[in-house]
Amino acid sequence: MTRITLTPIMDRSAVKAHLDELKAAFAxxxxxxxxxxxxxxxxxxxxxLLASAVRxxxxxxxxxxxxxxxxxxxxxxxxxxxxxxxxxxxxxxx
Amino acid sequence: xxxxxxxxxxxxxCAEGLxxxxxxxxxxxxxxxxxxxxxxxxxxxxxxKGGSGAFGFTALQHFTHHFETLLDQVRSGDHAMTPGLVSVxxxxxxxxxxxxxxxxxxxxTPDDADVLKRLQDVSSGTPAVEEGASPxxxxxxxxxxxxxxxxLMDELDDGAAPAADWEKGAIEEAPESASAESTLFIxxxxxxxxxxxxxxxxxxxxVDLGASVRDVDCSALPTIDQFDPEECYLGWHVDLPDAIxxxxxxxxxxxxxxxCLLVFDGVDLGSVAAPLxxxxxxxxxxxxAEPVKPAPVAVVxxxxxxxxxxxxxxxxxxxxxxxxxxAAAExxxxxxxxxxxxxxxxxxxxxxxxxxxxxxxNLVGELVxxxxxxxxxxxxxxxxxxxxxxxxxHLTRELQDSAMAIRxxxxxxxxxxxxxxxxELQASTGKRxxxxxxxxxxxxxxxxxxxxxxxxxxxxxxxxxxxLERPEDRIAAGKDPQGRVRLSAxxxxxxIMISVSDDGRGIDRERVLGKAIERGLVSxxxxxxxxEIDNLIxxxxxxxxxxxxNISGRGVGMDVVRRNVQALGGRIxxxxxxxxxxxxxxxxxxxxxxxxxxxxxxxxxxYVIPLTHIIESLRPEQDHVKMxxxxxxxxxxxxxxxxxxxxxxxxxxxGAKTDPSDAVLIVVESEATGQAxxxxxxxxxxxxxxxxxxxxxxxxxxxxxxxxxxxxxxxALILDVEAITSASRPQIERSPLRAVK
Numbered sequence: 001m002t003r004i005t006l007t008p009i010m011d012r013s014a015v016k017a018h019l020d021e022l023k024a025a026f027a028x029x030x031x032x033x034x035x036x037x038x039x040x041x042x043x044x045x046x047x048x049l050l051a052s053a054v055r056x057x058x059x060x061x062x063x064x065x066x067x068x069x070x071x072x073x074x075x076x077x078x079x080x081x082x083x084x085x086x087x088x089x090x091x092x093x094x
Numbered sequence: 095x096x097x098x099x100x101x102x103x104x105x106x107x108c109a110e111g112l113x114x115x116x117x118x119x120x121x122x123x124x125x126x127x128x129x130x131x132x133x134x135x136x137x138x139x140x141x142x143k144g145g146s147g148a149f150g151f152t153a154l155q156h157f158t159h160h161f162e163t164l165l166d167q168v169r170s171g172d173h174a175m176t177p178g179l180v181s182v183x184x185x186x187x188x189x190x191x192x193x194x195x196x197x198x199x200x201x202x203t204p205d206d207a208d209v210l211k212r213l214q215d216v217s218s219g220t221p222a223v224e225e226g227a228s229p230x231x232x233x234x235x236x237x238x239x240x241x242x243x244x245x246l247m248d249e250l251d252d253g254a255a256p257a258a259d260w261e262k263g264a265i266e267e268a269p270e271s272a273s274a275e276s277t278l279f280i281x282x283x284x285x286x287x288x289x290x291x292x293x294x295x296x297x298x299x300x301v302d303l304g305a306s307v308r309d310v311d312c313s314a315l316p317t318i319d320q321f322d323p324e325e326c327y328l329g330w331h332v333d334l335p336d337a338i339x340x341x342x343x344x345x346x347x348x349x350x351x352x353x354c355l356l357v358f359d360g361v362d363l364g365s366v367a368a369p370l371x372x373x374x375x376x377x378x379x380x381x382x383a384e385p386v387k388p389a390p391v392a393v394v395x396x397x398x399x400x401x402x403x404x405x406x407x408x409x410x411x412x413x414x415x416x417x418x419x420x421a422a423a424e425x426x427x428x429x430x431x432x433x434x435x436x437x438x439x440x441x442x443x444x445x446x447x448x449x450x451x452x453x454x455x456n457l458v459g460e461l462v463x464x465x466x467x468x469x470x471x472x473x474x475x476x477x478x479x480x481x482x483x484x485x486x487x488h489l490t491r492e493l494q495d496s497a498m499a500i501r502x503x504x505x506x507x508x509x510x511x512x513x514x515x516x517x518e519l520q521a522s523t524g525k526r527x528x529x530x531x532x533x534x535x536x537x538x539x540x541x542x543x544x545x546x547x548x549x550x551x552x553x554x555x556x557x558x559x560x561x562l563e564r565p566e567d568r569i570a571a572g573k574d575p576q577g578r579v580r581l582s583a584x585x586x587x588x589x590i591m592i593s594v595s596d597d598g599r600g601i602d603r604e605r606v607l608g609k610a611i612e613r614g615l616v617s618x619x620x621x622x623x624x625x626e627i628d629n630l631i632x633x634x635x636x637x638x639x640x641x642x643x644n645i646s647g648r649g650v651g652m653d654v655v656r657r658n659v660q661a662l663g664g665r666i667x668x669x670x671x672x673x674x675x676x677x678x679x680x681x682x683x684x685x686x687x688x689x690x691x692x693x694x695x696x697x698x699x700x701y702v703i704p705l706t707h708i709i710e711s712l713r714p715e716q717d718h719v720k721m722x723x724x725x726x727x728x729x730x731x732x733x734x735x736x737x738x739x740x741x742x743x744x745x746x747x748x749g750a751k752t753d754p755s756d757a758v759l760i761v762v763e764s765e766a767t768g769q770a771x772x773x774x775x776x777x778x779x780x781x782x783x784x785x786x787x788x789x790x791x792x793x794x795x796x797x798x799x800x801x802x803x804x805x806x807x808x809x810a811l812i813l814d815v816e817a818i819t820s821a822s823r824p825q826i827e828r829s830p831l832r833a834v835k
Binding site for chain 2: 012015016019022023026043044045047048049051052053055056059060076079080081082085
C-alpha cells in the first residue's frame with residue numbers, strides 16, 4: 001500500500017505535487033491511502049484531486065482510501081456537496 | 095487598478111455595510127425581528143469580514159468572525175431576540191465601527207476584549223452548531239476552512255476560532271428542495287480557477303445566504319492521468335430560498351459571469367448532471383472496489399441560446415457531459431423582462447479627488463462673476479436683451495447647480511453616529527431614550543456635512559444628559575419613563591433645517607435668567623421675553639462646568655455650538671416649553687459658495703440681501719408706517735405691524751434715506767426673529783452671487799455674512815439678515831447675539 005500524506009495547506013502548488021505522487025502511486029501495484037490528518041486549508045483544486053483519485057481507483061480497481069479526514073476537510077467537502085460522495089460514513093475514514 | 099484604490103473601495107463598502115447593519119440593528123431594537131432584517135445585518139458583517147481578510151486587517155477579521163458567528167446563530171433561531179441580545183449586538187456593532195475606523199487610520203485599533211467576550215458568552219450559550227459537534231469542532235475557524243487562493247492564504251487566521259456555521263446549510267441537513275423556491279445550476283468554466291479563482295467561494299456565499307447544495311455534478315471529472323489542477327470540473331445544483339433575490343445572485347456572480355455557466359430553475363435541471371461515476375470510498379477497508387463503468391456521457395457544448403436566459407450576464411459554452419436523453423436541450427424559458435437581467439441597484443460611480451472638485455466649483459464661481467460682469471457691460475451698451483445673454487445666464491445657473499450637486503452628500507453619515515451616542519448616554523446616565531430619526535437622506539454641501547457633526551453631537555448630548563428627566567422623574571411627572579429624542583433634517587426655503595427635539599423638562603428660564611444676571615450678561619431690571627431668555631444660553635461665557643440649567647454645563651458651551659453653526663452660514667434657534675421639552679433648530683445653507691441675492695443700495699454703498707430671507711419688497715404709503723415710541727418705526731403689512739430696521743443705521747452708513755415712506759422696505763424673515771422689515775434706498779438688481787468669506791480675508795463683522803464681487807467689479811457685502819433684525823428688536827437691552835466675537 002502506498003501512503004500519501006496531504007500537506008496542511010492544500011493550495012494549487014500542493015495539489016500539483018500530490019498529483020505527481022498519485023500518478024506514481026497508481027503506476028505501482030497495491031492500494032493507496034491518502035492521509036488527510038494534517039489538512040487545514042483546502043480549496044476546490046484539492047477536493048477535485050481527491051475525487052479524481054477515488055474515481056481513478058474505481059476505474060482501475062485500485063483501492064483508494066481517505067484516512068484521517070478532520071473537521072476542516074469534512075466541512076469543506078460538505079460545502080462543496082461532496083461529503084456524501086467521498087465520506088459516506090459520516091466523517092473521517094480511517 | 096492599484097491595490098490602494100481597491101482598498102478605498104473596500105473602505106467605502108465598509109461604510110455602507112455599517113449603515114445597513116446599524117439600520118437593521120435599530121429595527122431589531124424597535125421590535126422588528128423579521129428574518130430579512132437579521133440577514134441584512136449578517137450580510138453586512140460578512141462582507142466586511144471577507145474584505146478584511148483579503149486586505150490583511152487581521153484584528154477586524156478576527157472580530158467580525160466572532161460577531162458573524164453570533165449573528166448566524168441568531169438568524170438560525172438559536173437565540174430568542176431579547177433586549178439583552180440586542181444590546182450585545184449593538185455593542186458588537188459599535189466595536190465593529192471602531193475597528194473600521196481603525197483600519198481607515200481614523201483611530202487606533204480598539205481593545206475589543208470585553209465585547210468579544212460578550213459575543214462569545216452569548217454564542218457559547220447555545221447548542222453546538224452542528225448536531226453532535228464537539229466543543230473542539232466549535233473551536234474551529236471557518237476562515238481556516240477557506241480556500242487556496244494564494245493571496246488569501248497568509249491572511250487566514252488560526253485554527254482556533256469557532257466553527258463554520260454554514261455547515262448547517264450543507265446538503266446533509268438541508269431541508270432538501272421541498273422549501274426551495276428556485277434552483278440554480280452553477281458550472282464554472284474549465285478555466286475558472288485561473289488567476290487564483292476559487293468557485294467554492296461562490297458556493298459558500300450562497301450557502302451563507304441560506305442556500306443549500308442539492309448535489310454536485312462530478313461527471314466531467316477526469317481520472318488522475320488527465321487531471322489538471324488548474325481546471326475546474328465540477329458543477330452544482332443549489333436550492334435557493336425565496337429570501338435570496340435575483341439581484342443578490344447577480345451581485346455574487348458579477349465578477350465571474352464570463353467564467354461561469356448559470357442556469358436558473360424553471361425546468362428540471364436535475365438530469366443535466368451525471369452522477370459521479372465512483373462509489374464512495376470505503377473507510378477502513380483497503381479492499382479493491384468493483385470497477386465502475388464510465389457513465390454514459392456525451393460531451394456536447396451547450397448551445398448559447400439554451401439554458402442561459404437573459405439573466406446570465408455572459409455565458410461561456412462550456413462542454414457539459416450530458417446523459418441521454420439530453421435534458422439540457424430543453425430550452426429554459428427566457429425571462430419575461432429582458433431588462434431584468436441588468437444588475438439591480440448598481441449605481442455607477444467614479445472617485446474624484448476633492449481638490450479637483452473644489453477647483454471646478456471655484457471656476458464655476460468665477461464664471462458666474464464673469465458672466466455677471468459681461469451682462470453689466472452689455473447693459474451699459476444697451477444690449478441687455480440679447481438672447482445669447484439670457485441663454486448664457488441659464489447655462490451658467492445650470493452649471494452651478496450641477497457643480498454644487500456633485501458636492502452634495504446625504505446627511506446620513508452624520509446622523510449615523512447619533513444612535514451610538516444615544517446608547518452610550520443611556521448607559522452612563524441610566525436614562526431610557528427612544529431616538530427617532532427622519533430625513534437622513536437630505537443632501538447638503540460636503541463641507542457642511544463634515545462640520546455639522548460637532549454641534550449636532552453637542553445638541554444630542556444636551557438633550558439626553560440635561561433635557562430628559564430620569565425615568566423615575568418622568569413617571570412622577572406622568573410621562574413615559576422612556577424619553578424621546580427626535581433628530582430630523584429637511585429642505586425648507588432653500589436651506590436645510592436640522593432639528594433636535596426632546597420631550598424633557600424644557601428650559602428652566604428662571605434659573606437661566608438668574609444666572610445671566612449674576613454673570614452680568616443681562617441687567618437686573620431687564621425684561622426679556624421667553625425666547626430671549628432661551629437665547630441667553632448661547633451667550634459666550636454663559637455655560638460653565640456648573641450645571642445651571644437643564645441644557646448647559648458640559649465644558650463646551652452652547653456659544654461654541656452657535657459659533658460653529660454661524661461659521662457655516664447657519665443659524666440656531668430654540669423653542670422650549672416647560673415640562674414638554676425643547677427643540678433646537680439649525681438652519682443651514684445648502685451650499686457655502688453661491689446664493690441668490692437682491693442687490694440694494696444704501697447711501698453710496700451696495701449690499702446683497704440673500705433671497706432666502708426675502709418675502710416681499712414695497713414702497714410704503716405714508717400711513718402704512720407708524721412710530722412706536724420715539725424711534726421705532728413700524729410697518730403695517732396687511733394688518734400686521736412689523737419693526738422697520740434701517741440698514742444704514744445698523745451699519746453706520748451716512749447719506750442714506752431716513753424716511754421709510756421715501757425708501758424701499760423689504761420684508762424679511764429669519765428663524766430667530768420671525769418677520770421684520772429692512773429699509774434700503776433702492777433695489778438695483780437680483781442675481782446669483784459667489785460668496786467670499788469675510789472671516790478668512792478680514793474678520794467677522796456683526797451684521798455682515800460675507801462679501802461678493804458684482805458685475806461691475808465692485809465688492810459688495812452680503813447682509814446677515816438675522817443678526818441685523820435681531821439687533822433691531824425693541825425691548826432687548828442686551829441682545830445675547832452680541833456675544834459673538
